[in-house]
Amino acid sequence: MSDKTLKNWKVETDENHIQWWWFDKEKSSVNTFNKAALDDLTSLVDDVEKNKEITGVVIGSAKKSGFIAGADIEQFTRVESKEQVEEFLTGVHALYARIEKLKIPTVAMINGICLGGGTELSLSCDYRIADDDPKTKIGLPEIMLGIFPGWGGSVRLPRLIGAINAMGLMLTGRAVSARAAAKIGIIDDAVPTRHLKTAAIAYVTKKPKKHQASKLQALTNAGPVRKFLAGKMRKQLAAKKVNKKHYPAPFALVANWEKYGVSKRAFKGEIKAVTKLVLGDTAQNLIRVFFLQQKLKSLGKGVKYKPKHVHVIGGGTMGGDIAAWCAFRGMTVTLQDREPKFVSGAMKRAYKLYLKKLKKPDLAQLVMDRLIPDVEGHGVARADIVIEAIFEDLKVKQDLFKSLEERMKPGAIMATNTSSIPLDEINTVLKDPGRLVGIHFFNPVAKMPLVEVVRGEKTSDEIMGNATAFVHAIGKLPVQVKSYPGFLVNRVLMPYLMEALYLYQEGIPPAFIDKAALKFGMPMGPIELSDTVGLDVCLHVAKNLSQYFGTDVPDLLEKKVAAGELGAKSGQGFYKWNAKGKPEKPESGSSKLSEAVVIDRLILRMLNESVACLREEIVADKDLLDAGMIFGTGFAPFRGGPMHYAEHVGVKAIVDQLSDFTENFGDRFKPDEGWSLLNKE
16 A cells, blocks of 8 residues: 555555555644544555565654544534444444554554544553653543543453552543553553664564553453452542532443443443443533633743743742742742741742652752742842732732842843732733733632633733743743733632531521532532632632622621631631641531522622623633633533533523512622623624
8 A cells, every 4th residue: 555545644565564654634733533643544554455475563653742642532522413423433443453463463553642542552462662762651530531441451451460550540641651551551661762773673573462451450350350349449539529410430330340340341341331422412512611721721831931030929828839830830930028037938848749759859859949938039130030929919919020120131031920919900000001911810729620810901921921831831821811900710609618608597408508519519518629729818819809890798708717717728618627727517417499590600600790791801702711710720521611501591580589589689680791791603
């Protein structure tokens, strides 16, 4: 076959008659499987089955980005019927089975990312070798998309390494390094890049014994053992608060394995189960979330700004953690505060973070070497970006930025981490107000993926682009928002938290309120979240927003703060917090309101505020709003975001419910005029 007939693969045959199949997806920087790429692979298998001179096949990647990142996710959004999905999956199963049955040795030569369908392809080969570079990651992350491995991987992986290791990887969707994969038995060897081809040739020519599960690992797939282990797996999912109704995929994976193990029937069971999942709302919404994430990653793409030195002012929890994260991501960071004692606390927290992330003290120390205490602020003049993270006082911030403007180098970004003060109030003292941008992180910085990049009326396009590029550089997801009180996330989240307090004041038990929110799919109940954030912080933000929007702040919140009951930080808030930092929750108890009404009151406040943000153009569109709330607050991902959920329920139904709640519970439920604009779309 000529290379000219293949659009996605390149073929070479060497002097040893080993055929090298190089995946090079057309018009793409990353290898993903679509129908055309799979059809080309089918043609390659057709030819090699007929060609008696070929002594072996090595499958590699022609892309610098890695091996294969899995299936082209977009094709899942175009499925229309059960028959269409089953036919596609059955075709891939048949193709991978043919590769598995080839009479000559097959080697998957993995470099960089190897995920999903790429990993499943490698499992169909006789041998797997991988580049031991830290960038090489191998995994089956399908569970993150609301499905589970559907190209034979859910059967072949447990067969290869036993059920405990295999299910542990598939149920979490986590990817492992090449060395870890070799240790577990997923791959046969992890070697330096320069030895990859040599190793591949050696496996083809020497034909060592194929890796098999140990007797103990094989036993985990036996019938009676499967039943026992499946029960343990379901208990672990329950302990992690995975709701079967919201996220059916992990339970479907366990059920198929429990029923069929790693037998031939398991492959058909896999096709049937994954077909059902692909067509379900959860998978379609999680696929939507995947594309929302890609949209955030694309913001600022092409901007050449590459900051190397960050100066952070403020060594408190937020400032210190921002500095620590930037250093962790490879930047030189100088950290300034009024006295050494404020910086030292941040340094201790940073080392603890690095040790947790990197496991080894010597690696943690290498990162610490990039985090430099700088009480005098000498780093200001050298920094590419200066981030202010001090307390929320307009006059203090103005004085600080006025002094910074004189000392910062030309072109450096001047950023504030303010969560509530509009930029156009801060920048009035600057000679060049276009230089100021908001870069608003969320707590805890190391865990929260979203960062709001805030544009004031005078913020320049160049500064916005550079600030967005900076957020990318530190491995976070940027969402661009307009400078308006609360920006996006706090603006939409606060009514939800305040409504929980109104419910509490009406006598609804806090545990009942939290349980209702969890049932809807929120990652944490609003009462527990308020305690976690800090009731003093909630009060400050709520008061600030009330000045601009005329909203009320529940009296209960003021009383709690006045009594020193600040939540987790003080050991007492709405809940008592134990020494391990966990809330001691009483039984949820009875409620005069139904769970459904509690859920509606909480969520409708969020939806109403979301529509107001769209009307005021706080964000550019509904997709960005949904992305911001999912990655900024954990809004039930399986629902696809607030606006997607609202459209699913129906605008008229929501407006009618808001109107009813306005009569029964007050004007805070009055439908925003933005709903009428949505009706016109």
